[in-house]
Amino acid sequence: MNVLVILAVVAALIGLRFVKPGMLVWLAAWWVGCYVALRYGFSTPVPVSVIKLYMGIVTLSLTAYALADSERWAQVRDPLTAFMTERRYQAWLVVVALLIPALFAVRIYAQMTSDPQAPSFARTVHPAPPDSITVHDTEYPLGTQDNPYRHLENDDPEAFAGRVVNGRQIYYENCFYCHGDLMAGDGMFIHGLNPIPTSFQDPGTIPMLREAFLFWRIAKGAPGLPEEGGPWQSAMPAWEQFLTEEEMWNVILFLYEFTDSKPRAVEELH
Amino acid sequence: MKRKPPLILVGVLLFLAVIAAVRVAMYVNSKASYTAPIAATGEERTPRDQAIEDAAVAAQEKALERVYEEEEYRAFPRVGSRVAIWVVAQLHLLFAAFVLAVPMFAVIIEFIGYKTGDKRYDALAYEFTKLLSVSFSLTATFGAALTFMLIALYPKFTNYMMHVFSPTFLPYVLLFFFEAGFLYSYYYGWGKFGPKMHLFLGVMLNLVGTAIMFIANAWLTFMTTPSGISEHGALISTWEAVSNYTWMPINIHRIIANIAFGGSIAAAYAAYQFLKARTPEEKAHYDWMGYIGNFVAIVGLLPLPFAGYYLASEIYAFSQTMGLTMMGGAFSWLFIIQAVLIGNLFLFANWYLWLGMGRVQGAERYRSYIKYLLIIITLCFAVWATPRSIISTIEEIQSMGGSSHPALGYMGVMSAKNTAVNILILTTYVSFLLYRRSSKVPTVSWAKLGNAIQFAIFAAAASIVLFLGVYGYFVEATVRIKLSIPQVGSVLLAIILVTIIDVLLLRNAKSTTTEWGTINPVSQYLLIALAVTFTWTMGLMGYVRSGLRLHWHVYGVIRDTSPDAFTPTLGFATQVVSVTVLLFFALIGFVFWLAGLAGKKPTIEEAKTTPEAVVAS
Numbered sequence: 001m002n003v004l005v006i007l008a009v010v011a012a013l014i015g016l017r018f019v020k021p022g023m024l025v026w027l028a029a030w031w032v033g034c035y036v037a038l039r040y041g042f043s044t045p046v047p048v049s050v051i052k053l054y055m056g057i058v059t060l061s062l063t064a065y066a067l068a069d070s071e072r073w074a075q076v077r078d079p080l081t082a083f084m085t086e087r088r089y090q091a092w093l094v095v096v097a098l099l100i101p102a103l104f105a106v107r108i109y110a111q112m113t114s115d116p117q118a119p120s121f122a123r124t125v126h127p128a129p130p131d132s133i134t135v136h137d138t139e140y141p142l143g144t145q146d147n148p149y150r151h152l153e154n155d156d157p158e159a160f161a162g163r164v165v166n167g168r169q170i171y172y173e174n175c176f177y178c179h180g181d182l183m184a185g186d187g188m189f190i191h192g193l194n195p196i197p198t199s200f201q202d203p204g205t206i207p208m209l210r211e212a213f214l215f216w217r218i219a220k221g222a223p224g225l226p227e228e229g230g231p232w233q234s235a236m237p238a239w240e241q242f243l244t245e246e247e248m249w250n251v252i253l254f255l256y257e258f259t260d261s262k263p264r265a266v267e268e269l270h
Numbered sequence: 271m272k273r274k275p276p277l278i279l280v281g282v283l284l285f286l287a288v289i290a291a292v293r294v295a296m297y298v299n300s301k302a303s304y305t306a307p308i309a310a311t312g313e314e315r316t317p318r319d320q321a322i323e324d325a326a327v328a329a330q331e332k333a334l335e336r337v338y339e340e341e342e343y344r345a346f347p348r349v350g351s352r353v354a355i356w357v358v359a360q361l362h363l364l365f366a367a368f369v370l371a372v373p374m375f376a377v378i379i380e381f382i383g384y385k386t387g388d389k390r391y392d393a394l395a396y397e398f399t400k401l402l403s404v405s406f407s408l409t410a411t412f413g414a415a416l417t418f419m420l421i422a423l424y425p426k427f428t429n430y431m432m433h434v435f436s437p438t439f440l441p442y443v444l445l446f447f448f449e450a451g452f453l454y455s456y457y458y459g460w461g462k463f464g465p466k467m468h469l470f471l472g473v474m475l476n477l478v479g480t481a482i483m484f485i486a487n488a489w490l491t492f493m494t495t496p497s498g499i500s501e502h503g504a505l506i507s508t509w510e511a512v513s514n515y516t517w518m519p520i521n522i523h524r525i526i527a528n529i530a531f532g533g534s535i536a537a538a539y540a541a542y543q544f545l546k547a548r549t550p551e552e553k554a555h556y557d558w559m560g561y562i563g564n565f566v567a568i569v570g571l572l573p574l575p576f577a578g579y580y581l582a583s584e585i586y587a588f589s590q591t592m593g594l595t596m597m598g599g600a601f602s603w604l605f606i607i608q609a610v611l612i613g614n615l616f617l618f619a620n621w622y623l624w625l626g627m628g629r630v631q632g633a634e635r636y637r638s639y640i641k642y643l644l645i646i647i648t649l650c651f652a653v654w655a656t657p658r659s660i661i662s663t664i665e666e667i668q669s670m671g672g673s674s675h676p677a678l679g680y681m682g683v684m685s686a687k688n689t690a691v692n693i694l695i696l697t698t699y700v701s702f703l704l705y706r707r708s709s710k711v712p713t714v715s716w717a718k719l720g721n722a723i724q725f726a727i728f729a730a731a732a733s734i735v736l737f738l739g740v741y742g743y744f745v746e747a748t749v750r751i752k753l754s755i756p757q758v759g760s761v762l763l764a765i766i767l768v769t770i771i772d773v774l775l776l777r778n779a780k781s782t783t784t785e786w787g788t789i790n791p792v793s794q795y796l797l798i799a800l801a802v803t804f805t806w807t808m809g810l811m812g813y814v815r816s817g818l819r820l821h822w823h824v825y826g827v828i829r830d831t832s833p834d835a836f837t838p839t840l841g842f843a844t845q846v847v848s849v850t851v852l853l854f855f856a857l858i859g860f861v862f863w864l865a866g867l868a869g870k871k872p873t874i875e876e877a878k879t880t881p882e883a884v885v886a887s
Contacts, residue, residue: 001677044676045669047662054652057613061648064617067792068624068640118664126598128591131826143590185672195667203743204658204674204683208598210590226599262746 005041009033023075027062034058126209127225135219135240135248145212146266147249160253167254170247174239183259193235200259207261214252214263218243342426343832351423352834353846358419360809360850361857362412364531366486367524367808368858369409370479371532372398373456375566377472384465394559398536399457400865406453408857410446424832427823434499435489437508442485449478480525487520488512493824494815495588503827515588519581520815526577530570531804537563538801539862541794544787553787560797561626567800568619568698572765575612575691576758578811583751585818592818592825598658601814603840606657608814609687611807613651616694618800620647623701625793632782633708646697653690658682680743688754689739692761696732699765703772710779720775724768731764805854809847817843 016029035058038051066076083089132141152160171179178197180187185199200206206214216224221238239248256263346354376398383391420428432439452475459468491514498510505511540560547553586593595601624640627633659673659682660666667673674682681687703724714720735757742750819825821835829835838846 042675042677044671045666046675046678047660047666047670049661050656050675050678053610053655053657056610057648057651057655060614060617061644061651064621064624065641065644067790068621068644069637070628070790073790126594126602128595128599131589131591194664196672198672202672202674202679204679208683208747213590213594264747 002041002043006037009037009041022079023066023072024079027066027076031055031058031062126213129213129216130226133216133220133224135215135245138245140212140215142210142212142216144266145210145215147211147215147252147263149249149253150211150263163250164254164257166247167250167252168258170243170251171254171258174242175251178235183255195233197236200255203261206255206259206263209264210266211249211252211256211263212266214255215248218248218251219245340426344423344425345833346419346423350834351832355416355419355423356813356846357850357853358412358416360812360847361854362409362416363812364805364808364850364854365405365409365412365857366483367528367531368535369402369405369453370483371528372402372405372536373453373472373475373479374529375533375536376402377469377476379562380472381469384469390558394562396460397559398563399460400868401536401539401861402453403457403868404861404864405858406450408861424823427828430503430824430828431489431492434492434505434508434511438485438488438512442482445478445482445485449475449482452478483524483528484517484521485512487524488514488517490816491516491520494585494592494819496824496827499827503824516581516584519577519584523574523577523581526570526574527808528570530567530574531808533563533566533568533570534797534801534804535563535858537561537567537797538858539563539865541797542862543866544794545791547787550787555786557629557786557789560794564619564622564797564800567804568702571615571619572695572698573758573762575695576754579688579754589825595820596814596818600837601817602658604810604814604843606655607844608807608810609655611803611810612691613654613694614803615800615807616698617647617651618796618803620644620698620701622793622796622800623705625790625796626705627708629785629787629789630705630709630782631785632711633705636704636708639704643697643701647694650690650694650697653681653686654694656681656686683743685739685742685750685753688742688757689735692735692739692757693732695761696728696735696764699768700728703768706772707776709782709784710776711782712775712779714775714777714779717775720771724771724775727764727767727771731760734760802851802855805851806847809850810844813843813847 013029013033016026021029035051035055038046038054065072067073084093129142131143132139134140149160149163152163176187177189178187178193179185179200180190180197183200185197187197190196198205217236219238219240221236222234223238225234243251252263343351345351376395379391379398380395383389383395452471455463456468456471456475459471463471488511492511495515496511497514498507498512499505537560540556540563544553544556544560547556582593582596585596597605620643627636656678658679660670660675660678662670662673670676681690712720738753738757742753745753817837819830820837821830822828823830
């Protein structure tokens with residue numbers, strides 16, 4: 001967070017309370033304040049699509065606030081009506097009437113002369129897996145498949161720890177170049193990747209998924225992604241060509257151990 | 271003296287006129303369809319004529335030799351079979367939902383009128399029921415259209431469904447007959463039967479209607495989560511096919527959603543009548559009707575997110591593939607649109623209640639709370655609508671380090687969303703409570719204590735919801751999903767406890783005047799916006815539920831091999847849903863208009879000029 005920006009916005013809104021401006025100015029101040037906080041208040045900039053979504057909500061809420069009370073609505077409506085109908089504001093009205101299309105023109109000019117950008121796209125982080133996959137001639141039903149070594153966590157902790165160590169070795173031999181030392185999706189190869197790998201430290205990624213899902217993603221990689229919801233734009237190799245099933249299950253155990261998270265369990269059918 | 275136009279000018283004009291006439295003639299000729307030149311005589315046969323004749327004879331001979339083959343699909347002209355079925359099924363469902371919902375609250379309102387002896391309730395229940403008659407006919411019409419179109423356009427699939435569900439068809443038809451009987455006797459028997467008999471008819475209408483819906487739900491849920499069949503699709507048990515995995519979740523979801531939807535449509539009808547009302551009495555009546563309709567809609571809306579969540583979690587449990595397609599895959603973007611729509615529903619509902627305070631004397635003392643409620647609603651709305659993986663440019667993705675924002679990403683997961691929706695529900699209830707309180711001044715001695723207890727209950731419920739929401743980030747996914755139960759449980763318990771205290775607190779309370787009909791007209795547009803948003807959400811989520819099967823008619827059993835076996839783009843899907851919503855409102859507008867006519871009695875002067883009066887004279 002850019003604390004200074006947030007504090008400045010809050011200070012400006014508090015300051016306005018002492019000035020006691022009209023309702024119209026209040027609403028405009030809140031709108032601008034929210035925009036500034038969203039646009040400049042985060043150290044990692046918020047994407048434009050989200051800012052638009054939030055500002056839509058803010059606009060609707062401010063409209064609701066202005067219209068929810070007839071007195072308040074009068075405080076908004078009356079100055080606007082006066083501005084548009086009273087003779088003393090005529091010159092200003094002409095200025096505003098010219099300013100609106102001029103602003104549109106400036107915006108269009110800015111858009112037309114700005115550097116070209118690749119179009120935005122909606123990346124789906126969790127593609128839908130197939131019902132089953134075949135890895136090294138063995139069929140795995142992904143809906144019911146569990147990690148065959150997960151039970152060792154309770155049954156034989158020592159053997160489990162051994163598998164985690166093996167998984168760690170496999171991870172740092174093969175995966176960390178892209179997925180990073182700390183699994184934050186910031187490995188040394190990411191400069192060549194677009195989009196970059198997902199951060200496993202994010203609670204919205206692997207803790208949401210069953211281990212069989214990870215097994216599918218590791219084994220089949222980008223070539224095994226479904227067509228629905230594309231384009232995937234993934235550089236993930238199909239690791240079944242380089243690793244055994246056991247190694248892949250081990251690395252999955254390590255992913256969860258390292259991020260201190262639990263996989264989504266396979267639910268019992270009623 | 272008049273000057274004659276120079277001859278040269280006349281000549282130029284005539285020349286231009288000739289050119290224009292030639293241009294027009296050429297244009298008309300170019301647009302005319304091609305016609306072969308007429309042969310000089312019928313006897314002059316060309317080789318082409320002979321070839322055409324031979325081809326016709328060959329085609330006829332081939333047609334006679336053709337063997338019957340069962341067709342899998344037939345095409346619907348222009349828009350294709352999928353869109354045609356989609357629109358008709360959606361329209362059928364919307365009218366059916368309305369027809370099932372209205373009797374539920376009409377009977378309850380009638381019962382209140384019967385118990386309290388207040389004739390206004392009886393009149394209101396009748397006014398709601400007036401909307402049913404034409405809607406029932408439209409439901410049946412669209413139902414018949416859907417059936418015929420399924421048989422015509424998807425014969426193989428329909429045949430399979432008949433193989434599995436044929437034992438359910440006869441009870442369905444019988445129940446439909448019963449529903450027609452109960453509905454028309456309930457409507458036309460108003461004031462003609464005794465109150466208890468009439469209420470009995472209303473209850474039976476509800477029971478039969480619900481049973482019909484349960485049967486239809488079995489068919490559509492079987493398509494998503496089939497059961498009771500062999501590995502090769504042969505029927506083993508009809509009952510198991512009926513009671514499939516998502517049958518009961520969707521039964522519950524639809525009953526609640528129907529109430530919310532029906533209430534909102536009835537409120538929109540009241541808004542429409544309010545806006546065209548001319549007398550203060552009419553305005554007062556329709557203001558009250560709109561308020562009751564909206565109240566019913568909100569009562570349905572509050573538990574709806576949980577019923578939906580229950581259904582979604584059951585789909586995930588049945589098939590990880592479908593669960594991920596829905597929440598993490600291709601359809602997850604529709605949930606962002608849905609979140610915006612549901613956020614709007616909550617905001618509009620609260621806004622309507624705040625505007626409603628304008629008609630209540632003594633509501634001024636609560637107006638200052640509105641801004642705090644609005645801030646909470648706005649924040650919850652924003653969390654509820656925050657996408658998990660964000661639509662972003664390459665540069666934005668690079669600066670975020672992925673497709674989710676390092677700070678906002680936490681708001682994109684279910685822990686945050688469940689928390690937001692629970693707080694939204696609590697806040698909406700607070701708005702309702704303030705509205706209810708605004709017209710009453712408690713007289714009991716323990717009023718202050720009662721208020722403090724109510725506040726403490728709200729604070730406790732909000733704290734539990736927030737705590738569990740944060741705790742959800744630290745536990746395993748299946749545990750996190752189950753945390754939604756204590757979250758919603760604490761909210762519902764708080765609502766029940768606060769309501770009980772409020773009823774006791776306001777016993778013998780001093781009432782201030784509520785000036786029905788004086789509400790700001792903006793409120794009526796909100797009621798219409800609520801109805802449109804409800805309908806849109808239903809259409810959108812209906813598409814998600816149905817589209818989840820991807821390239822299957824019956825998931826994992828009957829594969830879709832038609833030309834439409836692909837998931838349409840989100841833009842196209844939302845366009846189809848929007849057009850369906852527009853069609854529905856055009857038709858429901860027709861229903862409103864007819865219902866308005868039914869209530870009108872001709873004046874004496876008008877009666878004299880009616881055809882019957884003319885014939886009689």
